[in-house]
Amino acid sequence: MKNPHKILLMFFTLSLTVFSGNAQGITDENTYIINQYFQLNKESSLFENNNTPTTNNKQAQSNFVSLNQVGNNNQIDIKQKGGDSQTVNQLGNKNYYNFINYYNNTPSNFNILQQGNANNLQIYGENSIINNISIVQKSNFKTLIIKNY
Amino acid sequence: MKKLNLFLSVAFLCASSLSFAQQCEDCDIVQKDALVHVGMDNESYVDSYGWYNWADVNQTGLGNLSMIFQDGTYNGSSVYQYGYNNVANVAQTGYDNYGHINQSGLRNSAEQLQGQNWGWSYYGHAGASQYGDDNVSFQSQDGYWNSAEVYQNGTGNYAEQNQESTGYSWYGNNAYISQYGDENESLQNQMGDGGNYASSYQNGTGNTAVSNQETYNYYDYGYNSSYINQSGDNNLACINQMSYGGYNNSGINQVGDENFASVQQATDWGWNDSDINQNGDLNEACVTQNGYGAGNYSSVYQDGDGNMAMVNQWGDYGYNNSNVNQDGDSNRAYVNQGNYAGYNMSDVYQSGDYNYASVNQNAEYYANYSNVNQVGEGNSAYVNQNSYSPF
Numbered sequence: 001m002k003n004p005h006k007i008l009l010m011f012f013t014l015s016l017t018v019f020s021g022n023a024q025g026i027t028d029e030n031t032y033i034i035n036q037y038f039q040l041n042k043e044s045s046l047f048e049n050n051n052t053p054t055t056n057n058k059q060a061q062s063n064f065v066s067l068n069q070v071g072n073n074n075q076i077d078i079k080q081k082g083g084d085s086q087t088v089n090q091l092g093n094k095n096y097y098n099f100i101n102y103y104n105n106t107p108s109n110f111n112i113l114q115q116g117n118a119n120n121l122q123i124y125g126e127n128s129i130i131n132n133i134s135i136v137q138k139s140n141f142k143t144l145i146i147k148n149y
Numbered sequence: 150m151k152k153l154n155l156f157l158s159v160a161f162l163c164a165s166s167l168s169f170a171q172q173c174e175d176c177d178i179v180q181k182d183a184l185v186h187v188g189m190d191n192e193s194y195v196d197s198y199g200w201y202n203w204a205d206v207n208q209t210g211l212g213n214l215s216m217i218f219q220d221g222t223y224n225g226s227s228v229y230q231y232g233y234n235n236v237a238n239v240a241q242t243g244y245d246n247y248g249h250i251n252q253s254g255l256r257n258s259a260e261q262l263q264g265q266n267w268g269w270s271y272y273g274h275a276g277a278s279q280y281g282d283d284n285v286s287f288q289s290q291d292g293y294w295n296s297a298e299v300y301q302n303g304t305g306n307y308a309e310q311n312q313e314s315t316g317y318s319w320y321g322n323n324a325y326i327s328q329y330g331d332e333n334e335s336l337q338n339q340m341g342d343g344g345n346y347a348s349s350y351q352n353g354t355g356n357t358a359v360s361n362q363e364t365y366n367y368y369d370y371g372y373n374s375s376y377i378n379q380s381g382d383n384n385l386a387c388i389n390q391m392s393y394g395g396y397n398n399s400g401i402n403q404v405g406d407e408n409f410a411s412v413q414q415a416t417d418w419g420w421n422d423s424d425i426n427q428n429g430d431l432n433e434a435c436v437t438q439n440g441y442g443a444g445n446y447s448s449v450y451q452d453g454d455g456n457m458a459m460v461n462q463w464g465d466y467g468y469n470n471s472n473v474n475q476d477g478d479s480n481r482a483y484v485n486q487g488n489y490a491g492y493n494m495s496d497v498y499q500s501g502d503y504n505y506a507s508v509n510q511n512a513e514y515y516a517n518y519s520n521v522n523q524v525g526e527g528n529s530a531y532v533n534q535n536s537y538s539p540f
Contacts, residue, residue: 062512062515062516062517062536063510063517063519063534063536064516064517064519065519065520065521065532065534066520066521067519067520067521067522067530067532068521068522068523069521069522069523069524069528069530070524071523071524071526071527071528072526072527073528074527074528074529074530075530076531077531077532078532078533079532079533079534080532080534080536081534081536082535083536092526
């Protein structure tokens with residue numbers, strides 16, 4: 001006569017295998033919907049962070065720039081050392097934005113809006129300096145150059 | 150290490166501002182001397198000692214001379230001179246003395262000394278009124294809680310007031326100068342332990358007003374406060390303030406074209422506060438502030454075309470705060486800020502065509518904040534920020 005403990009163990013293992021198979025099937029059916037839900041929330045959270053930096057993000061920076069230019073032929077040149085947070089709005093024709101960040105390993109936050117013709121944007125810095133970035137150009141003749149060395 | 154960092158900060162800001170080098174002028178004032186009496190007409194001499202003495206002198210003609218010496222308490226003198234080349238000299242020492250000189254004519258000289266070489270003066274008042282051209286007025290006071298006042302109406306007049314407070318004199322001294330006419334000059338020098346207050350008003354063209362203040366105690370009542378108001382063109386206004394424990398406060402208002410305003414403030418434990426308002430074209434405003442423990446605050450408002458504003462702020466443990474507001478065309482704003490453990494904050498607002506803004510900030514262990522708003526055509530903004538701290 002076989003050992004009754006072995007029979008019980010085989011029955012429990014078989015039951016667990018069948019249950020796991022069914023569970024895996026349910027997860028496969030809902031994976032796409034669940035991933036889409038969390039992805040949308042994640043993107044929404046990033047969008048909010050770009051527009052309204054949280055207190056923690058601000059405390060991590062040491063340079064803060066807010067620039068608003070309304071008019072034609074505007075020009076902005078920014079040079080920084082250290083982590084930074086920028087909010088730049090250029091509303092007008094022939095705007096120009098140039099940013100150079102040097103000797104910096106702290107991520108930067110950008111929120112830049114260029115609205116007008118012939119905009120130009122250039123960002124130069126070291127690798128991994130950009131954490132949250134939002135650049136919107138609404139115009140013809142747009143140029144966007146970002147180089148991280 | 151701290152000195153090295155400060156040196157680097159200064160070097161950084163100097164290098165940054167060199168590319169946009171902008172020179173600030175200074176008030177060029179030519180000090181004059183009291184006139185020497187040339188005897189042609191009347192001479193009057195008054196010496197009095199004790200309490201409640203009063204002297205009245207009235208002279209009319211050319212080359213009159215009045216000399217009054219009073220020593221004691223509650224003494225008073227009044228001198229009236231009408232004519233040319235008159236000289237009035239009043240010396241008072243003691244408690245609660247009063248002296249006033251009234252002159253009408255040309256090239257008159259009024260001099261009042263309270264305290265000075267004969268002791269201290271307390272609660273004293275010295276006043277001078279001059280009508281005519283090329284008059285000079287000198288008023289000097291030692292002690293505390295003294296006040297001096299000069300009124301001049303004419304062209305080419307000169308007024309100088311010197312005050313020094315002593316002892317536990319938290320009441321300090323007050324000085325007032327009013328000048329109406331062209332090419333006038335006013336100079337106010339105040340120093341001592343107590344608080345200083347100076348006020349100058351000039352109405353005309355080509356006037357110059359200079360105020361120098363210094364307090365040298367480490368208590369907060371050693372403050373300096375100076376205000377200059379000018380109405381007309383080509384006027385110059387300069388305020389220099391230095392304190393150790395108290396604050397420096399200054400205000401300059403100019404209405405007219407091609408005016409120039411300069412403020413230099415330095416303090417150890419107090420704070421610096423400067424307000425400049427200019428209404429007209431081609432005006433210039435320069436502010437230099439140096440603070441150690443507290444903070445620097447500067448506000449420049451310019452309404453008109455072609456104006457220039459330059460603000461230099463240096464701090465150690467306090468804050469630097471600059472606000473430049475320019476309303477008009479072709480304006481320029483330069484802001485340079487350096488700090489060690491405090492923060493830098495700059496606000497520039499320009500409304501008009503072809504504006505230019507340059508902001509250089511350096512914070513050793515804190516943050517830089519720059520806010521630039523430009524409304525108009527052809528604007529340019531340059532922001533240079535440097536921070537050694539990740540905070």
